[in-house]
Amino acid sequence: LVTADSGVSQIGTSQPYEASPEEPFGTAEAVPAWQRGHQAQAGWLVDLVDRCARNHEAAFEALYDATAARIYGIVLRVLRAPDQAAEVTQEVFVEIWRQAATYQPEKGSVLAWMTTVAHRRAVDRVRCVTSEAAREDRYATLNAERSRDLVWDAVQGRLDVERIRDAMDSLTPIQKEAITLAYFGGYTQSQVAQLLSIPLGTAKTRIRDGLIGLRDALGGGS
Amino acid sequence: VTDAQGRLRSANIHPEFSADAHSNVGAYVVDALDAPERAEFRAHLESCESCRSEVVEFRETTAQLTSLVQASPPADLRGSVLSGIRKVRPLPPPEQPAPEVASVPNEVAPLDEHPSVMPWSLALGAAPTESPTSRSTSRDGRVNRVLLAVTIVALLVCLVLGGWVFVLLQ
Numbered sequence: 181l182v183t184a185d186s187g188v189s190q191i192g193t194s195q196p197y198e199a200s201p202e203e204p205f206g207t208a209e210a211v212p213a214w215q216r217g218h219q220a221q222a223g224w225l226v227d228l229v230d231r232c233a234r235n236h237e238a239a240f241e242a243l244y245d246a247t248a249a250r251i252y253g254i255v256l257r258v259l260r261a262p263d264q265a266a267e268v269t270q271e272v273f274v275e276i277w278r279q280a281a282t283y284q285p286e287k288g289s290v291l292a293w294m295t296t297v298a299h300r301r302a303v304d305r306v307r308c309v310t311s312e313a314a315r316e317d318r319y320a321t322l323n324a325e326r327s328r329d330l331v332w333d334a335v336q337g338r339l340d341v342e343r344i345r346d347a348m349d350s351l352t353p354i355q356k357e358a359i360t361l362a363y364f365g366g367y368t369q370s371q372v373a374q375l376l377s378i379p380l381g382t383a384k385t386r387i388r389d390g391l392i393g394l395r396d397a398l399g400g401g402s
Numbered sequence: 403v404t405d406a407q408g409r410l411r412s413a414n415i416h417p418e419f420s421a422d423a424h425s426n427v428g429a430y431v432v433d434a435l436d437a438p439e440r441a442e443f444r445a446h447l448e449s450c451e452s453c454r455s456e457v458v459e460f461r462e463t464t465a466q467l468t469s470l471v472q473a474s475p476p477a478d479l480r481g482s483v484l485s486g487i488r489k490v491r492p493l494p495p496p497e498q499p500a501p502e503v504a505s506v507p508n509e510v511a512p513l514d515e516h517p518s519v520m521p522w523s524l525a526l527g528a529a530p531t532e533s534p535t536s537r538s539t540s541r542d543g544r545v546n547r548v549l550l551a552v553t554i555v556a557l558l559v560c561l562v563l564g565g566w567v568f569v570l571l572q
Contacts (some may be wrong), residue, residue: 234492237484240484244480244483248479249473249474251468252473252475253468253471254471257473266476266479270483273483273487274483277492278490278493281492281496288458289462289465292462296464303433340466344466344470362433363432363467366433368429368434368436369439372434381422384426388425389428391431395462399463
């Protein structure tokens with residue numbers, strides 16, 4: 181709990197928008213380019229969602245274009261089957277459209293909202309699959325997956341990708357593996373524990389510590 | 403089956419949660435809890451502010467992880483999504499901007515039960531903490547206004563001082 185609290189305050193003070201008003205002229209240079217880009221993009225996305233709530237289809241189109249690669253990407257990563265991934269992605273976007281008015285910026289960014297809905301949907305779909313064959317297929321691909329690094333088809337945001345990959349690399353290998361299995365693999369913590377032959381409590385800790393490590397590595401921006 | 407078990411188990415949960423309830427926060431954010439664990443953790447969230455803010459932060463973190471797996475969706479998906487939304491009416495805004503009570507998750511959405519009716523607050527685990535992004539939008543505006551005011555005042559002071567010095571020199 182202590183570490184969590186100190187982490188919170190740390191991330192709070194290291195956010196660019198917290199730059200002290202005494203030196204406002206320094207902020208523009210102190211904020212790295214990627215963060216300025218993120219701020220602008222985050223604000224733009226909030227505006228788009230706002231307009232979606234008022235039935236602006238053009239805003240929704242822009243929102244789709246800005247986020248489809250991420251949403252489809254994470255859903256595909258969890259589900260593996262492109263046809264299922266397309267189906268779930270469609271559900272996610274229709275849901276975003278429907279729920280646009282319920283989005284509250286003070287509870288998180290648009291991307292966090294959308295990827296949360298998408299990941300949850302994908303995982304729901306995985307856990308609905310009871311077919312033994314499908315499960316074996318998923319377990320079989322796991323070993324191949326372990327041996328190589330994260331794969332991505334990013335066309336844009338190379339810098340971003342670099343930064344996030346660096347953050348992943350800053351984790352210990354065991355934390356990285358737990359996060360990869362849980363988030364990208366869509367496994368439950370009990371399955372993660374089984375797959376890694378570790379006690380459940382250890383799996384929990386690795387997942388949480390991994391997220392703390394990523395949060396701190398990404399939040400500071402240094 | 404899982405759902406029935408989940409209900410059974412959550413019904414038996416002791417009202418006071420075990421000390422290590424916090425330890426599920428990571429697994430909750432990456433959707434790695436099974437239905438009963440998830441129900442238990444959501445109940446814990448109601449009374450644990452530090453977990454709520456951790457949930458909000460971790461969600462920003464996992465959102466960034468999606469950069470690593472971006473993939474071009476099939477070309478026909480865009481068209482089918484767009485025609486899909488034309489048949490769906492966006493929900494009206496929630497009745498009230500909801501004070502504290504509503505910002506606490508009070509209902510459990512079981513994993514395999516109609517996730518389509520999961521409102522934003524449930525999907526998010528509803529934490530009241532401000533996110534950095536939301537802060538930025540309002541803050542940027544304020545900082546800009548403050549900057550403008552400071553600049554104007556500084557200019558005025560320079561003018562007055564300059565004028566005074568000029569008069570003195572004369």
